[in-house]
Amino acid sequence: MKAITSRDNPLYKRLKALAGSTHQQRRSGHALLEGFHLASAYLDVAGQPETCIVTEGALHHVEAQAIVGRIDEQRVVTLPDALFGQLSNVVNGVGMLLLVERLVVPLPERVTQTCLVLDGVQDAGNVGSILRSAAAAGVPHVFCAPGTAYAWSSKVLRSGMGAHFLLQIHEDVEAQALIERLAVPAVMTDSHGADAIYDTDLSGPLVWVFGNEGAGVSAPWRDAHTRRVTIPQPGGMESLNVAAAAAICLFEQCRQQRAA
Amino acid sequence: MKAITSRDNPLYKRLKALAGSTHQQRRSGHALLEGFHLASAYLDVAGQPETCIVTEGALHHVEAQAIVGRIDEQRVVTLPDALFGQLSNVVNGVGMLLLVERLVVPLPERVTQTCLVLDGVQDAGNVGSILRSAAAAGVPHVFCAPGTAYAWSSKVLRSGMGAHFLLQIHEDVEAQALIERLAVPAVMTDSHGADAIYDTDLSGPLVWVFGNEGAGVSAPWRDAHTRRVTIPQPGGMESLNVAAAAAICLFEQCRQQRAA
Numbered sequence: 001m002k003a004i005t006s007r008d009n010p011l012y013k014r015l016k017a018l019a020g021s022t023h024q025q026r027r028s029g030h031a032l033l034e035g036f037h038l039a040s041a042y043l044d045v046a047g048q049p050e051t052c053i054v055t056e057g058a059l060h061h062v063e064a065q066a067i068v069g070r071i072d073e074q075r076v077v078t079l080p081d082a083l084f085g086q087l088s089n090v091v092n093g094v095g096m097l098l099l100v101e102r103l104v105v106p107l108p109e110r111v112t113q114t115c116l117v118l119d120g121v122q123d124a125g126n127v128g129s130i131l132r133s134a135a136a137a138g139v140p141h142v143f144c145a146p147g148t149a150y151a152w153s154s155k156v157l158r159s160g161m162g163a164h165f166l167l168q169i170h171e172d173v174e175a176q177a178l179i180e181r182l183a184v185p186a187v188m189t190d191s192h193g194a195d196a197i198y199d200t201d202l203s204g205p206l207v208w209v210f211g212n213e214g215a216g217v218s219a220p221w222r223d224a225h226t227r228r229v230t231i232p233q234p235g236g237m238e239s240l241n242v243a244a245a246a247a248i249c250l251f252e253q254c255r256q257q258r259a260a
Numbered sequence: 261m262k263a264i265t266s267r268d269n270p271l272y273k274r275l276k277a278l279a280g281s282t283h284q285q286r287r288s289g290h291a292l293l294e295g296f297h298l299a300s301a302y303l304d305v306a307g308q309p310e311t312c313i314v315t316e317g318a319l320h321h322v323e324a325q326a327i328v329g330r331i332d333e334q335r336v337v338t339l340p341d342a343l344f345g346q347l348s349n350v351v352n353g354v355g356m357l358l359l360v361e362r363l364v365v366p367l368p369e370r371v372t373q374t375c376l377v378l379d380g381v382q383d384a385g386n387v388g389s390i391l392r393s394a395a396a397a398g399v400p401h402v403f404c405a406p407g408t409a410y411a412w413s414s415k416v417l418r419s420g421m422g423a424h425f426l427l428q429i430h431e432d433v434e435a436q437a438l439i440e441r442l443a444v445p446a447v448m449t450d451s452h453g454a455d456a457i458y459d460t461d462l463s464g465p466l467v468w469v470f471g472n473e474g475a476g477v478s479a480p481w482r483d484a485h486t487r488r489v490t491i492p493q494p495g496g497m498e499s500l501n502v503a504a505a506a507a508i509c510l511f512e513q514c515r516q517q518r519a520a
Contacts, residue, residue: 126385128501129501132499136491138494161499163497166495166497232514232518234398235396236395236398237421237426240393241392243504244389247508248508251491254492254494
């Protein structure tokens, strides 16, 4: 275990640059996982992190000790609270971060299972919530189109609550590259003149496409003979938050599969 | 129409204090509605705002002109962009804010219709998303317990997308005061040994209780003979974001009511 005490330490400078910039996180292919829950979810599926960063105080916690105990000693560094604070995105955090490479998965040759396309979903909280719903519904693949909030950013990781490690997340997937590989129908929600989700057979594999919060689904997906379904909304409001709509659709599919 | 040009103007100082503090918004009972969509939703249901604040540039937009045209001229003030910017919570906003009193509704004598209790839901984005789902599902009343993000804060208003004006939102409702008034069963989600929502009759009126993101539903509601239901989750992940869970429950109820 190594102690870093100077803000001029090269690793510390690198961590600070990463922590402060989603762009830098995306460019470097590295992610910062904050807190015990994400750290332990990562260790369960991916093995050793590049580095585990803890405050000296955190080492007194039983939970932190359990996690540090799973990591090669030479990969652990300690930081004073003041230096750690500048890396943290969480108020009253627990004083633990893992520096890891993001998990990269190859695009499947053919898409044959139910999966999700995030077609420009912009809000990090929405992306995290949708990843969590996908993991809960047992949907294995999520394809993120350009314009979608970066899935491995600190904010999306935090709201995903470990879903990242139960899913195969594909970044920067162009619509055309995916459309060519589809062996199952694509579906999008549309409030105008489409069949209700309850009246549509959703029990087989489907590619769900959810679009940008403002602009909706992009032209290539709209043009791809994508089936349209609607969520009947008996109230006066005619739209749902995209993460709420995704949850309703995925779990209506689960309900139909369970009933079948 | 009055032009404010000085940052020492008393109204401007008041607006700036409000814009910068959710606490101040809650304490004063006033809210700031930013953008055309919220402004027009407010005018549709509540009549005249206290003040409409626009930038000189915004007045060139047709949409802004339409909204300003619905407001008494003596209630409209213009601000230079630089002063307006300090009131705005939106990047690249449209340059329009309404200052309004929040809508206050009395607690019903008896709760006889389907309604929602937010029992310490902390994240403003989650509260906004749930309000939107409630409005879409046609659920008229939302009761916010202490500890819930303030519904009339700028962030919740923004993510609610106008749902505030289709609902009766009750703030600071203590569990006991509401439990005494219930004429319909209360329901909470629970992943342990509860009936699946699909196997539970949800077609009648229900009080849905959704708890804090970390701690869940509070003791008074857990002790109140609240019925437990579970959302079956076939994936490995065993939890959903609270706003996603609320959407799934409310729309499963809509599905059952539609089928009945």
